[in-house]
Amino acid sequence: MNTNAIYGLVAQGVIVAMVIRFAREIFGRKGLARFGMELWIPAAIVLIVPIAGISIAQHLRGLWGDPSIVTFLLLLLYVVRPSSLPSRPRLSTCVLVSLFVMLPLFLPLFLMTPSMPVDLYSIGWHPTWILIALAVIVAISISLRTITPQWINFIAIALIAYSGGVMESDNLWDYLVDPGLLFTIAFLALEGVMARLRGRTLKSNLNT
Amino acid sequence: MTHSPSSLRWSLTLLIVGLVAAGLHSRGTIENRFATATVVDAPKKESAIALFLPIEMPRSTPSAHASSAAFMPDGSLLVAWFGGTREGADDVAIQMARVKDGRVQDSWISLTCQQLEGLTHRVIRTLGNPVVWVDANGLVRLHVVSVSYGGWAGSSVNQLLSEDGGKSWSSARKLILSPLLNLSTLVRNQPVTMEDGTLGLPAYHELLHKWGMWVRVTTEGRVLQCERMPSNVGELLQPAVVAISASDAVAVLRNTNTAQPVIGRSATADGGQTWELMAPLDIPNPNASVCMIRLLDGSLLIAANPLASGRNVLQLFRSRDSGASWTASRTIERSEIGGEFSYPSFAQSADGMIYLSYTGQRKVIRLCAFNTAWIDAGDNEKAAMESAQ
Known part of the structure; x- marks a missing residue:
């Protein structure tokens, strides 16, 4: 194997x-x-x-x-050490991840016709521009304080896994994002909401 | 958002390592040059006498479809197809036969769903469209469509290696070519050898929209590039590609558009890096597979069902100007409406004999061998008849 x-x-x-x-x-x-x-x-x-x-x-x-490496790491953390997960992803994180997933993965299949030449997914086989974009996005996110070291680690591990050919795919997009990532992010956001609701209930019980 | 500077430093170091490693992994450019055979005026051993030889193929399953043929270094022809109780059934397997001296020497079940499951570590419900390619050392590469769940729209392409002429398989790799769960990528026609030893694999996508794909893949199954072939005459799929020179190639494609049922055409002038849509051929296409080969004399030969609907006629078309114009040639099969002679596949031997395998009534694979003298004789007869009229 x-x-x-x-x-x-x-x-x-x-x-x-x-x-x-x-x-x-x-x-x-x-x-x-x-x-x-x-x-x-x-x-x-x-x-x-x-x-x-x-x-x-x-x-x-x-x-x-x-699943992509990023999704795998998120799920693994959720299973083995949920306390180290970002409890509720920020809206900006959700939007950024959604854009990263939607653009290369869904658009080519559902919106673009065969005669449209732009296929962002194909960039993933020669991902120099994706690597540059990642470096720029991480740099901007750090300066705006909208990214945690944890997310940087996820991206870094995905890149290292890509260089080692851990997955079947030879396309970098498949290491970074997948349709399941959208669900995972939404799920984590929901988890955060539930935890907050549980906290409120506990607080109101203590007050009474 | 608060975090310790040391954890951020550690993360950034890891990111830099990742960026450098990924950059090194993906560095280098692809050599976009086709390995083209030298054109000869007339193959030395080819007979000037018109030859046509039907070859009886084994019939081991109620249903058989989508054959592909390639020559082994010893001069025998390896023919592969999928067969079972019916197309899409879970008992469908890849069957193979070895043909030499005009006779089937051996036939066997080459790959079952269970065998591919064991090699790819995932459930496989059915198989389809095998494409065989043999290198100079006799190593057989098989590209085969597999479906885990759903129909053909949920299919994907696998690459396998055989060191014993297609009897057993190893080094299986699923080719990830599509962004959404790798759905709906298929192959039909044979790959083109590139100058750097990699393969140019014509593939296609058929979920929601249909388009041809040009996949550069190493002999180990690593995907280097995947480009879409443009389409505007309809929804084109199942490209058949032949190289004309080191940089030029022509593709003909099956057309699913019933409003304009003609064979689609595409071409590249940069070794497959980009594909340009060309005017469709003036040959009808009833949403049926087409195959093409470049003969030893440099002319191109197509086998197709030249009807607006139905697959009951299988005919050859030849081009002597690199695919710019085509003339109708010999008819291989003709039956009443409702009959089917479809999914043709070519192979040419070193002595110039052309082998054509195709599906007969979805029940059996048929095989015939002929030479260019036989095609020429038919063309001359046709020209004489037309001039007499």
Whole structure:
């Protein structure tokens, strides 16, 4: 099994662990949760237990492919160390990420006709301009104090993974963004809102 | 937003490392030059006698479709197609046959869904459109369409390597060519060898919009470039590309536009870096696959279904001016309306014999071999008949 396959299969396990953790946030700790095993047992099942001859992870991989490195890191942090995640992404972060995802990924397929020559996704095979753009965006974001070191780390790790060919894709966009990133960002924002609501409820209970 | 200066410094260092590593990984430019065969006036061993030889192919499944053929270094012809109970069924496998001296020497199931699942570590529900390419050392590269979920619109392309003439496969790699979950990328016609040893793979996309794609891929399956082929006569797909010179190539494309059902055409003058839409050919196309080959004498040959609708006629068309003009030539198959002789694929042997494989009634793969003398004789007969009229 090569690096691409290992990354892809582990990523499916992390996606499943994330879903279970989120379910635990909603429904509370029950059963195995008290032993802290609730995330990793299903994740391991997904990786190992076969259905129709192949593991569930391989089914999931065929269904939605491999997540980008940035999405993978966000999900992994959410599963193993949620306290280190930005609890509620800023609106500017959401807009920036959405633009980064929407422009190269969705526009070419849904809005552009075949006769339109601009295909931003294709830049990802020769990503010099993406690298320059990333450096400029990070520099501006630091000067405006709108980016945390954590996000810079995510981008840096994605670039290092790209240089090592960790994913199947040879296109840099696929390391940085994917459709799932939009959902992940929205999910994290929702998580933040829920945490704030829980905080308010606790505060009002204490006041009464 | 507050954070410690030391953590920011560490992050910026990591980012610089990432930017440099990514920059180094992606550096270098692609050599956009086609490896073109030398044109000869007349192949030395080719017979001046008109030859046409139908070759009986094995029939092992109820359904067979989309063949592709390539020559092995020993002069035998490797033919691949997909077959099963029906197109899209989960028992569809890539079948192969080896043809030598006008007879099928061997045939076998070359790749099943389960085998590709094991090689790519993901579920595979069905297979389609195999394209074989053989290098000078006899290593066979297979590009094959696979579907995990959904229909052909959810398909993707895989590249595999065989060191034993297509009996077993290794080094499988899924080619990521499309931004949204890599949906809907397919192949149909054979790759073009580039001067730097990489391949130029004609591919296509067919989700929502349809367009041809020119994919530069290494023999290890690393994608170097992927360019769209423009389209305005309709929605063009399944490009068949031949190189005319080191920098020029012509592509003919299947047209899905029923309002203007003619073969689409595209061309490049910079080794495939950019593709320009050319005027469509004056050959009808009923939304059916087209194949093209550059013969040893430099002329181009197309096999197509030259009808506005239906695939019951399979005919050759020849161009002696690098694809600018085409003349109708021999008819390979003709049947009543409702019949189907489709998805042709060419290969030419070193002695000049042209092999044409195609689908017969979606049930069997047919194969015939002929030489240019046979094409010329047909053209002369046609010209004589036209002048007599």
